Amino acid sequence: MIKKVPNPIDKHVGSRVRMRRMLAGVSQEKLGEALGLTFQQVQKYEKGSNRISASRLQQIAKMLDVPVAFFFDGAPTGDMPETGFADSAATTYISDFLATSEGVQLTKAFTRIKSGRVRRRIIDLVEALAEEDAGTA
Numbered sequence: 788m789i790k791k792v793p794n795p796i797d798k799h800v801g802s803r804v805r806m807r808r809m810l811a812g813v814s815q816e817k818l819g820e821a822l823g824l825t826f827q828q829v830q831k832y833e834k835g836s837n838r839i840s841a842s843r844l845q846q847i848a849k850m851l852d853v854p855v856a857f858f859f860d861g862a863p864t865g866d867m868p869e870t871g872f873a874d875s876a877a878t879t880y881i882s883d884f885l886a887t888s889e890g891v892q893l894t895k896a897f898t899r900i901k902s903g904r905v906r907r908r909i910i911d912l913v914e915a916l917a918e919e920d921a922g923t924a
Contacts, residue, residue: 798835805833809891
């Protein structure tokens with residue numbers, strides 16, 4: 788049996804739903820409950836394995852307090868490569884990071900730090916740790 792590969796746009800929209808849900812501090816269970824779904828269905832939406840209908844996406848957008856267009860920001864277009872200043876690889880990298888619980892936790896904690904000097908030192912620390920880790924791999 789051939790495994791069906793999720794459509795890249797469905798995956799993107801799902802990952803944006805997950806990112807926004809996590810940033811809002813809403814569990815899959817709570818979102819599913821509000822939509823009349825199981826958390827497993829929400830999981831399938833977030834993975835892109837099940838496509839989200841337009842009406843359902845409208846409900847999700849309202850519940851997570853974002854416009855529907857939010858879920859399509861940085862979505863793959865499937866046509867000619869983008870030109871100009873847009874860096875879709877960087878956008879995907881950021882979306883993938885923010886779709887993880889660690890990414891959300893780090894982002895929330897980092898944005899609470901008021902001192903620009905402290906934030907810069909944290910970035911320097913993380914870069915040094917990443918270099919060290921890359922050297923041992």
